[in-house]
Amino acid sequence: MNEHENEFYSKAPDSKYGKQIKKFTRTKEALIKFFFAVNGIAALVFIILIFIFLFKEGFKALEHIGLLDFLYTDRAAANGVTERIFQWYPTSTEPRYSLIPLVIGTLLTAIPATIFSTILGVAAGIYLSEVASPKWKEFLKPLIELFAGIPTVVLGFIMLVVGASFFNDLLHPANRLNAFVASVGLSFVIIPIIASLTEDALHSIPNDLRMASYGLGSTKWQTISKVILPAAFSGVSASIILGFGRAVGETMIVLMAAGNAANITTDIFLSVRTMTATIAAEMGEVAQGSDHYYALFFIGIVLFTITFFLNLIAEIIINKMRKKNTF
DSSP, X not given: OOHXXXXXXXXXXXXXXXXXXXXXXXXXXXXXXXXXXXXXXXXXXXXXXXXXXXXXXXXXXXXXXXXXXXXXXXXXXXXXXXXXXXXXXXXXXXXXXXXXXXXXXXXXXXXXXXXXXXHHHHHHHHIIIIISOHHHHHHHHHHHHHGGGSOHXXXXXXXXXXIHHHHHHHHOOSSSSOHHHHHHHHHHHHHHHHHHHHHHHHHTSOHHHHHHHHHTTOOHHHHIIIIIHHHTHHHHHHHHHHHHHXXXXXXXXXXXXXXXXXXXXXXXXXXXXXXXXXXXXXXXXSOTTSHHHHHHHHHHHHXXXXXXXXXXXXXXXXXXXXXXXXX
């Protein structure tokens, strides 16, 4: 309703025209509610169907392969001693489906990326919330969040062509494409997440705490380090957990920059293969209904479980922070 209709309706609520407006408004609101309800239910149904399909196909791997085969494979050596092999090699004449190299490769790219991003992202969040002037904040915050919109395949290509060559000349690693290069690429994706959520967490702290700290003679940096950060610790930690979950679930950057070698190593400068890269690289060529096919879906279940619990923990922490800061 426009201003004239509102004025008329307020003056003559029992008139015929007023009743028509009231009926039209209710009908319009009902249609809007119905539209959003249908879209919400449809999105929920699609997500549930995806999960059902994922678990339906993934659990078949336990029937065809077996749970222990996803950890190791026993093979009789030449001297008659049983050798335990931790290897992902599903296309061999004796297929091996150990997820240990893939899990290690995922952690070897995600953990360093999270460490890099925590240092830079938390610092950026503190600057935006506590230090930057309003004009700089209006300019920097959209610029930082713009990185989150860059396609990951573009970042992967940049790290493949430019980043790998730069770090190869600088550090002379054993492999040109390695976990370190992938970690640097992942950092560009995680930094905007941590910076934005950290800024929101710091901004949610009541201004009375700042004023009380200043009133006791504290400087700005003492207030930030001794008062604001401890009060927003739960929100900052939740942002780091969400960033780590984002790194675990990233595909294109690690597929292009990590080297795709399923090695069991703790050397960040060696090539590794992650779980997401394995699914992306092998799903298009695998025979549907084969053991290899079901094994890839089982990897999807493992990834879903890890990211689900990471997001659940972060959500619990954020909810506690909201309740704590509600006065």
